[in-house]
Amino acid sequence: MRANVGDKMLIKGHHVGEPDRDGEIIDVRGPDGEPPYVVRWGDTGHETYFYPGSDAVVVHYAHGRA
């Protein structure tokens, strides 16, 4: 998995009816865009280290060019 700062991290719900969760990647700590990431979660504003597993996907956003 590779990601950039500004991408969204989406976690699929683990149970039937459970909503997906999302956060914004604010730092990439691994080489070449690899995990771990620092993610700011939803409305809480809390930031955690995050290690994506089989339940997570990265939603890439187009990054503006100079």
Next chain:
Amino acid sequence: MQVIERLRRSGVGLNGAATVKAAAEVMEAVGVGAIVVLDGAAPVGIVTDRDLVRRGLAKSLPDDARLDAVMTTPVITIEVDADIHDAFDLIGRHGIRRLVVVDGDRFVGVVSHDDLLVELTADLRQLGRAVAMELHRPSHDPGLPAPL
């Protein structure tokens, strides 16, 4: 059988100085039942939602109590390329519901008792199909060859 890498769930890590309230809010926001306490990239403890209730709320710990005040340590870990049977053994031996997955000394995720059960159920279902086929459509062996 499968290696743990295929089964591991996303892992959320926080520093031990984070508050128990922040941990609870993160668990709700991310939809996880456990947070791994990190020292750098290395896991040093684990806090589950149950820990927050029993060691935090039930003991009237303040909201800003440190996360490492309620964590379980040392943490039981499994290598990311370990076999699923190793996970069965660790969970059974220690009587726990989650294993912290590591790559060397680096935290990379979590695998739970429920994840392993679901995986095992899928394997058992395949075996069950063979038994069901035999029950519903029993095979008939051809007769013995006629004596010469």
